[in-house]
Amino acid sequence: MRADKLLASMGFGSRKEVKNLLKQGGFTVNDTVVKDGKTHVNPETDTLEVFGERLHYKPFVYLMMNKPEGVISATEDKRERTVIDLLEPEDALYEPFPVGRLDKDTTGLMLLTNDGQLAHKLTSPKKKVDKMYRVHVDKPVDKEDMSALERGIELDDGYVTKPAVVKVLNEKEKDVLHLTIQEGKFHQVKRMFQACGKRVVALKRERIGPLDLDETLALGTYRELTEDELEKLLD
Ligand code: URA
Numbered sequence: 001m002r003a004d005k006l007l008a009s010m011g012f013g014s015r016k017e018v019k020n021l022l023k024q025g026g027f028t029v030n031d032t033v034v035k036d037g038k039t040h041v042n043p044e045t046d047t048l049e050v051f052g053e054r055l056h057y058k059p060f061v062y063l064m065m066n067k068p069e070g071v072i073s074a075t076e077d078k079r080e081r082t083v084i085d086l087l088e089p090e091d092a093l094y095e096p097f098p099v100g101r102l103d104k105d106t107t108g109l110m111l112l113t114n115d116g117q118l119a120h121k122l123t124s125p126k127k128k129v130d131k132m133y134r135v136h137v138d139k140p141v142d143k144e145d146m147s148a149l150e151r152g153i154e155l156d157d158g159y160v161t162k163p164a165v166v167k168v169l170n171e172k173e174k175d176v177l178h179l180t181i182q183e184g185k186f187h188q189v190k191r192m193f194q195a196c197g198k199r200v201v202a203l204k205r206e207r208i209g210p211l212d213l214d215e216t217l218a219l220g221t222y223r224e225l226t227e228d229e230l231e232k233l234l235d
Contacts, residue, residue: 102205
C-alpha cells in the first residue's frame with residue numbers, strides 16, 4: 001500500500017501532516033528514508049520506522065453506521081446486542097469502539113473507530129464539537145420552549161445546559177426539530193425536552209462536527225469513511 005495512506009491509517013495525522021513527516025525524512029522502509037508518499041510499502045514484510053520508532057502495524061479503522069433501534073452503543077454486553085455485534089468479523093478484528101453514546105432507542109450517526117485520540121477529540125466537552133439531532137416530540141414546541149433551549153435549560157438534576165441551536169422543521173405542527181448541542185450528558189436531549197414538558201418520541205443523530213450521516217445507509221448498516229470525511233475529521 002502507499003506510504004502516505006499507511007501513515008494516515010496509523011494515526012500520523014491528516015494528509016498534510018503526513019506529507020510533512022515524509023518531507024522531513026521521518027519515515028524509513030528497511031532503513032532507507034522514503035520521502036515520496038506514493039511509494040509502495042508492505043507493512044507485513046517491510047521494516048517500517050517513524051523517527052527511529054518501529055511501527056507495529058495495526059491500522060486505524062473509521063466506520064460510519066446508521067444505528068438502528070434496539071442495539072446499545074457499547075462494545076460488549078451480556079444481555080443486549082451491541083453496535084459491535086453488527087460488524088463483519090473482518091472489521092471487528094480491529095477492535096473499533098463507538099464514539100460517544102446513543103440510547104438504545106436512538107437511531108442515526110454512530111462513528112466506530114479504534115483511534116482513541118480522535119474519539120477523545122470528538123467527545124470531550126472542552127472541544128465543543130456540535131452534535132445535531134433530529135427530534136420528534138409529542139406536542140408542538142412554542143416560542144418559550146425555543147428560547148429556553150437556546151439560552152440553556154435546567155435539567156431534572158439541576159444542571160443548566162449550554163446554549164443550543166434549535167430549528168423547527170415543520171412550521172405547521174412544530175413537533176419536529178433540529179437540535180444542535182456540544183455536550184453529551186446522560187439522555188441529554190430527552191431531558192432537555194422533558195424540562196419543557198415534552199416527550200421525545202423519536203430521536204436520530206444526523207451530524208457530528210463536520211460528519212453528516214449518509215442517508216443512503218440502511219438502518220443497521222455501515223461503511224468506511226471516505227478520504228474526504230476522514231480528512232475533515234482529523235483536521
Ligand atoms: N440525547 C439523548 O437523550 N439520547 C441520545 O441517544 C443522545 C442524546
